[in-house]
Amino acid sequence: MRKTKQREVILKVLGEHRDHPSADIIYEEVRKFLPRISLGTVYRNLEIMSEAGTIMKLETGGSIKRFDPFPDPHPHFRCIKCGAIEDLPFKIDDSLFTGNTEEWAHGRAVQNLNIEYTGLCIKCNGNSTS
Amino acid sequence: MRKTKQREVILKVLGEHRDHPSADIIYEEVRKFLPRISLGTVYRNLEIMSEAGTIMKLETGGSIKRFDPFPDPHPHFRCIKCGAIEDLPFKIDDSLFTGNTEEWAHGRAVQNLNIEYTGLCIKCNGNSTS
DNA sequence: CTGAATGCAAAGCCTTTGCATACGG
DNA sequence: CCGTATGCAAAGGCTTTGCATTCAG
Numbered sequence: 001m002r003k004t005k006q007r008e009v010i011l012k013v014l015g016e017h018r019d020h021p022s023a024d025i026i027y028e029e030v031r032k033f034l035p036r037i038s039l040g041t042v043y044r045n046l047e048i049m050s051e052a053g054t055i056m057k058l059e060t061g062g063s064i065k066r067f068d069p070f071p072d073p074h075p076h077f078r079c080i081k082c083g084a085i086e087d088l089p090f091k092i093d094d095s096l097f098t099g100n101t102e103e104w105a106h107g108r109a110v111q112n113l114n115i116e117y118t119g120l121c122i123k124c125n126g127n128s129t130s
Numbered sequence: 131m132r133k134t135k136q137r138e139v140i141l142k143v144l145g146e147h148r149d150h151p152s153a154d155i156i157y158e159e160v161r162k163f164l165p166r167i168s169l170g171t172v173y174r175n176l177e178i179m180s181e182a183g184t185i186m187k188l189e190t191g192g193s194i195k196r197f198d199p200f201p202d203p204h205p206h207f208r209c210i211k212c213g214a215i216e217d218l219p220f221k222i223d224d225s226l227f228t229g230n231t232e233e234w235a236h237g238r239a240v241q242n243l244n245i246e247y248t249g250l251c252i253k254c255n256g257n258s259t260s
Numbered sequence: 261c262t263g264a265a266t267g268c269a270a271a272g273c274c275t276t277t278g279c280a281t282a283c284g285g
Numbered sequence: 286c287c288g289t290a291t292g293c294a295a296a297g298g299c300t301t302t303g304c305a306t307t308c309a310g
Contacts, residue, residue, distance in 0.1 A: 063193040111249035119241035168267045
């Protein structure tokens with residue numbers, strides 16, 4: 001994996017986000033530093049870095065993929081109204097992960113446990129408008 | 131919500147599935163009974179019934195939405211290779227759901243907890259091919 | 261009757277991809 | 286130098302939507 005300016009800036013921009021931005025958001029921000037970068041490059045690099053384990057791709061909540069600078073699985077809260085995804089302040093401990101896994105694993109290779117609470121975020125819960 | 135032939139057959143077809151089919155799969159099967167049904171109708175009805183709480187829409191695992199005849203949240207296992215989604219034989223108990231919720235809820239309206247294990251299903255784990 | 265539901269086809273949205281060019285090691 | 290990475294634009298895949306027509310209540 002080559003070290004390119006584009007890759008570097010994408011990673012830096014993502015790393016400053018705690019709100020799990022989409023490729024499009026990242027693209028817009030990276031353009032401030034590299035005005036000639038293409039959306040395709042952003043997608044390609046996010047994909048490559050996800051596979052390499054440098055970052056993590058979140059595929060929950062519909063067709064828009066979001067990215068997380070922390071590759072280790074951790075619990076999220078997703079707002080069903082505005083789509084915001086927040087990190088939750090606790091870890092998935094091993095006992096929860098392995099908990100009952102052996103009861104049903106039977107030939108499966110269980111790798112990760114994703115925990116996602118859904119509901120209304122603080123902002124959307126406050127605005128009862130609509 | 132009117133009771134139409136299309137809606138009825140869609141619900142019946144979905145109800146016989148335990149493998150969380152996509153709209154497209156459902157469409158193909160419903161066509162055996164209603165050859166003139168349109169894909170748009172299938173999408174519209176799946177959406178309507180999801181909102182009504184009759185069925186459940188699963189939005190994990192990328193852009194393809196899948197549907198579950200059981201609207202109550204329950205744990206799933208998703209194969210990262212073939213995309214299969216299986217139900218897991220245990221329930222999300224209330225203690226797990228409410229567990230530490232109050233510690234971070236703070237003005238949020240927490241509604242559901244989605245638990246999804248990922249890895250390789252039995253078939254894909256067996257076929258080391260590719 | 262009347263409005264919700266349908267069929268059809270087009271449009272939408274996000275993401276991926278082909279290809280010639282540029283550039284990192 | 287060589288092959289990976291980029292920019293550009295077109296294509297792709299799934300889902301949604303507009304509109305005239307049909308049908309359930």
